[in-house]
Amino acid sequence: MSNPVRMCIVCRGRFLKSQLICLQYKEEKLIKFSGVGRSFYVCRDCVDNKVDNNKIVDCIIKTCKIDKGLKENLKQSLKEIFVYG
Numbered sequence: 344m345s346n347p348v349r350m351c352i353v354c355r356g357r358f359l360k361s362q363l364i365c366l367q368y369k370e371e372k373l374i375k376f377s378g379v380g381r382s383f384y385v386c387r388d389c390v391d392n393k394v395d396n397n398k399i400v401d402c403i404i405k406t407c408k409i410d411k412g413l414k415e416n417l418k419q420s421l422k423e424i425f426v427y428g
């Protein structure tokens with residue numbers, strides 16, 4: 344049985360893939376990973392309580408090399424994913 348481990352881009356902790364949320368940046372929006380293209384992982388802890396959205400978005404900007412001017416867009420997308428997703 345395989346238990347793939349991936350790194351959370353925010354806290355850099357390593358977790359089982361099943362415990363992480365897989366996201367992707369596509370067409371200037373953050374979305375849940377669609378199965379195609381590049382993706383990255385954020386852990387439940389970072390999303391649920393530990394880290395504020397500003398820091399999460401900063402990490403995503405760095406990881407995906409996104410223009411900092413899109414930060415507000417990303418924050419909005421992030422909120423939509425975790426509130427309605």
Ligand SMILES: [Zn+2]
Nearest residue numbers: 351354386389
């Ligand atoms: Zn984390």
